[in-house]
Amino acid sequence: MTPRDDDAPGTGLDEESLLARYRDAEPADLQRWWSWVxxxxxxxxxxxxGLSTFLWRAPHAADAPEGLEAVHVHVNRVTDKERHADGLMRHVPGTDLWVRSLPLEAGLRASYGFKFPRADAAPPSGPPSFDSYDTRLDPWNPLPPLADRGGHGLSVYRGPAAPPQPEWESGARQPVRGRILHEVRALPRDAARDVVRGHWLYLPDPAAVPEAEPLPLLTLFDAETWFGSAGLPAALEAAVEAGRLRPLAVLAVSNTARLDRIECLGANSEFLREVAGEATAWATRRAAEAGFALAGRESRVVAGQSLGGLSALIAALELPGHYGHALAHSPSMWWTPDGASTPRDMGRRTGEDWVTDRFRAAPAGDVRVQLAVGDREGLTLPRLDILRGVLLERGWNAVSATYGGGHDVAWWRGALLDGLEAALGRGPAANG
Known part of the structure; x- marks a missing residue:
């Protein structure tokens, strides 16, 4: 049973209250506190x-040889980048308690973890490492983590008014009943460079599929995230069971390294054609071997996040015969073909972004475009609003939504199911 907040020792759960209450606390009092936590x-x-307080348990370096000099709680777009200092936790003298309270919006969803820098260390710079995690999980967070690599990974902050994600929070704990196929293969452009990449295909439990009904197909980028750590198949099955989604198949292609991701997902027309062509043909063959037919263009969705979101937009523009829907979450509006741009350039740029210019210069297509962005994504918010305006002006069927969060899988995963529901309709359990 989860105790009420007023069952806690003392009153006040914010940083200042805890610092005052537990400074040089008796061991028994401190142990009662940790048991309650x-x-x-x-x-x-x-x-x-209304403050949200993060905790870590470890002695200070001044008190024990194995102690820590500093603890940093790294919350996506809250205590990273120029806000790094906001995540430095305070040690309660005479204890093993570190605390940090932050004023977070009630509707926020964000990934977070803990780092242990030297007390005099400079804030980190540059992008995060590819498909690896240098943050430690929150050991007391009851929600399933976004990623777990033996104690390292990403925990989930869920504000009290954040949109629910039951498919990811409870559904993620259920075993997958469908099939997950994985092959390491080379696309034609890969073969010339002696590169191979993972191809993933999820097929639902045949018992959940009405007889002779073709399966909608979702094509995703960044398979190492969605199949490797996020647990997409289990969430999809939970959504189908709840009647929120129809059973569908998922094709996802992985990246081999950070530079490979930048090259392939940076509006790379050749790569996108091969995913729509050769990779989809592979998925079609493997689905047929399992007794499934894949539905046609109107029930095919391409979706991506960040650079993958940019790729979904370019696929809608250049490959309208392959996809009926495109979901672009936090697309990289800063990207330019010369490869010299970075996200910081959005603040110095005048005029429209490269991808917006592409849509302004092109005739309207019949791919339905869904845009989504986090409310903590700074300049991406107005840039995406400009893109939506151009899409509508040019005659595209386009909608946009804003989620509470940063540049983050924590809300992207919710937006993905929202987008699939809007694109493909609800499942039979909800309709009947």
């Missing part, structure tokens, strides 16, 4: 102040 779960949201 283990039962209660973290982060703590103080009903009095």
């Amino acid at each position: 283990e039962r209660r779960g973290t982060p703590l949201i103080d009903p009095a102040s």
Whole structure:
């Protein structure tokens, strides 16, 4: 049973209250606190102040040889980049308690983890490592992590008014009943460079599919995330069981490294044609071997996030015969073909972005485009609003949505199911 907040030792769950209450606390009092935290779960949201408090347990380096000099809680687009100092936790003297309270919006979903820099270390710079995690999970967070690599990974902050994600939070704990096929193969452009990449195909449980009904097909980028750590197949099955989605197949292609991802997903027309052609043909063959037919263009969705979101937009523009729907989440509006641009350039750029110019110069297509962005994504918000305006002006069927969060799988995964529901319709359990 989860105890009420007023069951906690003392009152006040914010940083200042905890610093005052537990400074040089007696061991028994401190142990009662940690026992309550283990039962209660973290982060703590103080009903009095509204602050969200993150905790870590370890002695300070001044008190024990194995102690820590500093602890940083790294919350996506909250305590990263120029806001790094906001995540430095405070040690409660005479204890093993580190605390940090942050004023977070009630509707926020964000990934986070803990790092242990030297006290005098400079803030990190540059992009994160490819498909690896240098943050430690929150050991008391009751929600399933976004990624778990033996204690390293990403935990999920869920504000009290954040949109629900039951498919990811409870559905992720269920075994997958469908089939997950994985082959390491080379696309034609890969073969010339002696490169191979993972091809993933999810096929639903045949018992969930009405007889002789072709399966809608979702094509995704960044398979190493969606199949490797995010647990997409289990979430899809939970959504189908709840009647939110129809059973569908998923094709996803992985990247081999960070530079490979930049090259392939940076509006690379050749790569996108090969995914729509050769990779989809592979998925069609493997689905047929399992007794499934894949539906035609009107029930085919291409979706991506960040550079993958840019790729979904270019696929809608250049490959309208292959996809009926495109979901672009936090697309990289800063990207330019010369490869010299970075996200920081959006603040110095005048005029429209490269991808917006592409749509302004092209005739309207009949691919239905869904755009989504996090409310903590800074200049991407107005840039995406300009793109939506151009799409509508040029005659595209386009909608947009804003989610509480940053540049983050924590809300992308919710937007993905929202987008699939809007594109493909609800499943039979909900309709009947």
